[in-house]
Amino acid sequence: MGSELVRRYAAALGARDWDGFGTLLADDVVYRLPQTGEVVRGREAFVRLNREFPRAWELTVLDAYGDERGGVLHGDYGIDEPEYGITVLRFRDGRVAEIVDYWPEPYGAPADRRHLTDREGP
């Protein structure tokens, strides 16, 4: 399941173990959401962002890979239907120093490739 630090990150997040989660983060961790342009700076603000997240979620780890430089967590955070999140982690001195997070939303299938595709899912 990828590097030890990716696994520990996912385990602490999934368990809402916010103290343990915080110990995995660099003091000056930077969290980026390219889809909105939002940036959260520092361990305290980033732990709070997660702790105070206003909608229900449970983490199911789908894929996790990494090495000493960083890793990627592919998770499903949905309760009644899938809600996929992909989290890119970059490490420094054994802690998570940068996070790039993606929350892909559904969109309509392009018509110009119908000849190559099937459909599945809800």
Place this chain on the structure above:
Amino acid sequence: MGSELVRRYAAALGARDWDGFGTLLADDVVYRLPQTGEVVRGREAFVRLNREFPRAWELTVLDAYGDERGGVLHGDYGIDEPEYGITVLRFRDGRVAEIVDYWPEPYGAPADRRHLTDREGP
């Protein structure tokens, strides 16, 4: 940069080396786009989907991780502005047997976390 097979996948794709790209894929490779529900089955259809992609793109590898089971490629495919793609690969017998692909689109920053966030980017 992650496992050898993730690197070879990215290199062949980025170079539009469609013959080389095809040799990395299982005959019955399955490609899934959870955002649209589309599924593409088989090497020939999947190579064609890539070869015939109707818009301009160039691949810049941002992060790549993997092991003998699979891996993840985080790339920027944009020309004039970033266009991020995250590709989860799952291997079988040394080839890519399943692909789960995400193309996260921009969305508005939620108002309820403005107290925790800065903004950056275009």
